[in-house]
Each structure stands twice: as structure tokens, then as C-alpha cells.
Amino acid sequence: METTTPLLAVDVSARYADGHDVLRRVRVTVERGEILGLVGQSGSGKSTLALAILGLLTAKSGKIAGSVQLMGRELMGLRPREMRELRGREIALVLQSPLSALNPALTIGAQLREAWMAHDPEKQHWLKQAREGLRSVSLPDTDDFLARRPSQISVGQGQRVLIAMATMHRPALLIADEPTSALDMITQAEILELFAKLNQAYGMAILYISHDLASVSTICHRIAILHDGEIVESGKTEELFRAARHPYTQQLLSSCPHILAEPPKEEDMDENLWPTAPAGVLQGALHSHTYHDCGR
Ligand SMILES: Nc1ncnc2c1ncn2[C@@H]1O[C@H](COP(=O)(O)OP(=O)(O)O)[C@@H](O)[C@H]1O
Numbered sequence: 352m353e354t355t356t357p358l359l360a361v362d363v364s365a366r367y368a369d370g371h372d373v374l375r376r377v378r379v380t381v382e383r384g385e386i387l388g389l390v391g392q393s394g395s396g397k398s399t400l401a402l403a404i405l406g407l408l409t410a411k412s413g414k415i416a417g418s419v420q421l422m423g424r425e426l427m428g429l430r431p432r433e434m435r436e437l438r439g440r441e442i443a444l445v446l447q448s449p450l451s452a453l454n455p456a457l458t459i460g461a462q463l464r465e466a467w468m469a470h471d472p473e474k475q476h477w478l479k480q481a482r483e484g485l486r487s488v489s490l491p492d493t494d495d496f497l498a499r500r501p502s503q504i505s506v507g508q509g510q511r512v513l514i515a516m517a518t519m520h521r522p523a524l525l526i527a528d529e530p531t532s533a534l535d536m537i538t539q540a541e542i543l544e545l546f547a548k549l550n551q552a553y554g555m556a557i558l559y560i561s562h563d564l565a566s567v568s569t570i571c572h573r574i575a576i577l578h579d580g581e582i583v584e585s586g587k588t589e590e591l592f593r594a595a596r597h598p599y600t601q602q603l604l605s606s607c608p609h610i611l612a613e614p615p616k617e618e619d620m621d622e623n624l625w626p627t628a629p630a631g632v633l634q635g636a637l638h639s640h641t642y643h644d645c646g647r
């Protein structure tokens with residue numbers, strides 16, 4: 352019976368203090384182990400939805416109405432302490448700009464330690480968990496790497512560290528809010544590949560937020576389109592690409608026409624495709640290469 356309860360079921364409206372209705376009856380579900388892409392242009396309300404799910408909206412002077420259920424448990428109305436307990440352990444968040452989200456004064460090891468100890472005060476576990484966390488995001492688990500500071504690693508490595516911190520406690524749901532928009536194309540593809548890997552390895556469900564339909568299509572099982580505070584369409588990725596019904600979705604698709612066509616054949620893929628075929632590039636990156644960050 353309980354298998355029919357989605358991992359996350361959201362039905363919310365949100366308004367900021369200035370009276371602006373930012374989300375209007377936004378209904379979204381995420382199933383266990385699923386990657387749901389939430390796609391919409393800048394200002395459509397994506398980050399507001401993420402904050403609403405995490406119980407952080409009131410902190411930004413917003414008002415929220417409706418329901419946010421995690422495995423059937425209502426989160427709206429939980430005390431701040433209960434929400435803090437849940438954040439990072441059952442639902443985790445990864446944001447856009449890695450280097451500003453890391454503390455420049457602390458080593459990578461110290462930050463992983465903090466992330467671990469936030470939900471497990473047993474000190475002796477942290478180092479093993481920190482190394483395991485680094486390995487899970489394909490970073491070196493060495494003492495040298497743990498001793499580095501954010502200025503001594505690349506932006507892509509910084510994003511991996513943040514993903515390791517967010518996923519150390521193996522949350523059932525990871526919310527990634529435009530996690531690749533500060534990264535170059537190759538690094539974006541690597542990070543997308545990493546999300547797909549974490550999803551497969553740990554069965555971790557991901558709410559993947561992006562303004563870029565082409566890039567999310569490579570890893571998302573389903574996609575929901577948010578337009579001006581409303582979900583205008585949602586469905587399985589390939590169905591949405593094949594038969595988008597809403598004019599706004601059709602408009603988004605037509606701005607990336609190459610992904611309507613068949614994916615490029617392996618032998619046709621070369622450097623020249625890069626500026627015009629991000630989906631092809633990403634598919635190439637996901638299926639044929641293992642990239643490594645080389646400290647930039
Ligand atoms: N703290 C706030 N107070 C008032 N309006 C806000 C606040 N934060 C965001 N907004 C407005 O809410 C709308 C949605 O913002 P946001 O959720 O950040 O969109 P997205 O993440 O899709 O770019 C925008 O019009 C934005 O200007």
C-alpha cells in the first residue's frame with residue numbers, strides 16, 4: 352500500500368511580502384528513486400518552490416499555503432527545530448555557486464566534518480564518512496585533498512564537495528537548484544553525469560531545477576514545466592519531447608531544435624558540434640567519457 356505514496360507530494364501557493372503571488376497551486380510529485388526536472392525561465396518561481404519544500408520560505412518573508420508531504424508526512428507547520436533535523440538528513444539542497452557556498456577559511460575536511468556532525472555527533476565516524484563522501488563524487492579521498500581550502504580547488508571540484516556534503520547522510524531527496532549554471536560546458540556535463548550516478552548508486556531521488564530544458568533532458572525521468580508560478584505541463588521526458596501540448600513547452604522546445612531530432616550518431620560527434628548541440632554533447636559526455644577535474 353505504502354508504495355503508492357510518493358516520496359514527495361507538493362501542492363503549494365506562495366506569496367512574498369510585497370503581495371506578489373509567486374506560486375499558484377503548484378502540484379509536483381517526486382517518486383522514490385526518480386529524477387524530476389523542474390524547468391522554467393528565470394523568475395518563474397523555481398527557487399521559491401525549493402525554499403517552500405525546505406521550510407525556508409518564511410525566512411525570506413514569504414507566505415506559503417498548501418501542503419508539502421515527505422513519504423506521507425506533512426512538513427508544513429513543523430517546528431523550525433524539526434525542519435532543521437530533517438534538512439540535510441532526509442532532504443538536502445545543492446545550490447548554484449560552489450565557491451561562495453563553501454567557507455573560504457576552512458579546509459575541505461573541516462567542512463565535510465561539519466556536514467557530517469550536523470546529524471551525527473559521534474566524532475569518530477566523520478573521517479571515514481568524509482573519505483567515502485569524496486569517493487562517491489569521484490574526488491580524491493586523500494589527506495592532501497582534505498587539507499585543501501576552497502581557493503585551492505577548481506569550481507567543478509567545489510561543486511562536487513558541496514554535493515558530497517549534501518549527500519553524506521544519504522537523503523531520500525536531493526534538491527539541486529541550478530547546480531551547473533556557474534560552470535563551463537564540460538564541467539556541467541560532468542556534474543550532470545555525477546547526479547545520474549548518485550541517483551543510480553543510492554536510489555536517491557533528485558528534484559533537478561534548471562532553466563535549461565536541453566541539459567536536464569539527459570538525466571531526468573520526468574519533467575515539469577513551471578511558467579509564471581504555475582505548472583503548465585509535466586510528463587515523462589521522452590513523451591514531453593515527442594508530444595508537448597502546452598504552447599510554452601513548445602516554445603521552450605523550439606528554442607533548442609536539435610534535441611527534437613534523433614540524438615547525434617557517435618561518429619558524427621566532434622568538437623564542431625559543441626556550440627550548437629548541447630544535448631548531443633551532454634549525451635556524449637554521459638555515455639562515452641569519464642571526465643576528471645584537473646585543478647583549475
Ligand atoms: N524575497 C523576495 N521578495 C519578493 N519577491 C521575491 C523574493 N524572492 C524572489 N522574488 C520574486 O519571485 C519571483 C520568483 O523568483 P524565484 O523563485 O527566485 O524564481 P526562479 O528561481 O525561477 O528564477 C520573481 O519574480 C522574483 O523577483
Ligand SMILES: [Mg+2]
Nearest residue numbers: 397398399529
Ligand atoms: Mg532560482
